[in-house]
Amino acid sequence: MSVGLLMSGENPHGPSVGDTEFEIAAALIRARMRAGLTQTQLATRMNTSQSTIARLESGRATPSWRTLKRFAEVTRTRLVFEFEPLKTKG
Numbered sequence: 001m002s003v004g005l006l007m008s009g010e011n012p013h014g015p016s017v018g019d020t021e022f023e024i025a026a027a028l029i030r031a032r033m034r035a036g037l038t039q040t041q042l043a044t045r046m047n048t049s050q051s052t053i054a055r056l057e058s059g060r061a062t063p064s065w066r067t068l069k070r071f072a073e074v075t076r077t078r079l080v081f082e083f084e085p086l087k088t089k090g
Contacts, residue, residue, distance in 0.1 A: 025059040028071060032057070035075040045074045 032042050032053075039053040046053075046067075055061035056071075063071070072079040 021059040021062065024063065024068075025057050028063075029057050031071065031075040031077045034077070037075065042071075042074060046070055 032039070035042075037045070039057070040050045043050045043053045052061070056063050056067070068079055
């Protein structure tokens with residue numbers, strides 16, 4: 001999946017079980033880019049590897065709550081979590 005599609009927030013395959021992972025990956029990319037950081041710079045500040053950041057941003061790895069909080073600190077953003085009601089077809 002391309003960064004452009006992730007950045008747009010559109011899932012090219014339509015809604016699916018993986019939407020949460022997709023949304024997290026897209027949010028991570030947006031936060032890093034708004035902070036003006038490369039994956040390597042972010043990784044250094046988080047004391048991890050660039051390949052770990054790449055896996056998080058691709059959705060191939062699911063971040064822990066601790067990792068999300070650290071990501072937010074380093075990118076100078078606020079981590080927000082909420083439950084939303086499901087939209088029903090009808």
